[in-house]
Amino acid sequence: MKDIILEAFEESIRVKERFVKENVDGLLTAAQRLATYFAAGHKLLIFGNGGSAADAQHIAAEFVNRFTVERKPLPALALSTDTSILTSISNDYSFDEVFSKQIKALGRKDDMALGISTSGNSKNVILAVETARDMGLYTVGLTGCGGGELARCCDLALIVHSRATPRIQETHITAGHILCELVDRILFPEAFGLTIDD
Numbered sequence: 001m002k003d004i005i006l007e008a009f010e011e012s013i014r015v016k017e018r019f020v021k022e023n024v025d026g027l028l029t030a031a032q033r034l035a036t037y038f039a040a041g042h043k044l045l046i047f048g049n050g051g052s053a054a055d056a057q058h059i060a061a062e063f064v065n066r067f068t069v070e071r072k073p074l075p076a077l078a079l080s081t082d083t084s085i086l087t088s089i090s091n092d093y094s095f096d097e098v099f100s101k102q103i104k105a106l107g108r109k110d111d112m113a114l115g116i117s118t119s120g121n122s123k124n125v126i127l128a129v130e131t132a133r134d135m136g137l138y139t140v141g142l143t144g145c146g147g148g149e150l151a152r153c154c155d156l157a158l159i160v161h162s163r164a165t166p167r168i169q170e171t172h173i174t175a176g177h178i179l180c181e182l183v184d185r186i187l188f189p190e191a192f193g194l195t196i197d198d
Contacts, residue, residue, distance in 0.1 A: 012167055012170050015161070015171055019159075019160050019161070023159070023175070026158050030140050030156055031183050031186065035182075038075065038187060042108065042110050043112075045076075045107055045112070045114070045137075046060055046113075047115055047124075047125060048080065049122055052125075052172070055116055056080055056116055058173060059076065059114070062076075063076035063180060068181065071191050074183070079098075079099050096124045096127055098124050099125065100128040100131040103131045103137070107137050110137070110138070112137060112140065113128065113132035113140070114140045115150060118169060129141060129153050133153070139153075139154040139156070140155065142172050142175060143157060144171075145162070145168070158175060
């Protein structure tokens with residue numbers, strides 16, 4: 001049993017090491033853009049299914065409440081939290097549209113849409129990203145398994161090269177935390193004891 005524990009941690013570390021080598025510039029780009037959008041009064045819309053829905057809610061909470069420093073709330077919204085909206089769209093239209101219809105209702109040009117899919121092929125995530133791009137939102141895909149269709153339809157793809165869902169999700173939430181910290185450091189340097197010149 002100890003071997004199982006060690007193997008899981010070692011695999012998680014390997015996957016994260018590859019991800020950061022391949023995506024450090026992408027993470028920085030996403031953070032800089034998101035900080036610019038927040039500073040201009042725009043918002044972040046995050047969405048995914050299952051564990052990715054939980055990650056969307058987790059990341060939104062870090063922005064709206066706080067991450068590691070005291071600062072003002074930032075406008076982020078997970079699109080997986082309103083059961084009445086999710087069930088009415090699924091019942092009246094299709095589950096494929098649960099996020100895209102919310103993007104149409106809540107998204108505005110120069111907001112950011114962050115779609116999360118471990119497979120990269122979740123139909124409702126892909127449709128929402130395509131809708132967001134058509135509306136002028138900047139789209140980021142957080143994905144795995146080689147990227148799938150999501151990597152091909154978003155403006156910026158952050159791909160975890162693994163086919164193990166647990167390892168992909170562990171890397172996704174680490175990427176989400178890094179995004180939060182970078183945005184905080186860009187927008188609120190004084191909270192870290194920094195000046196603009198630092």
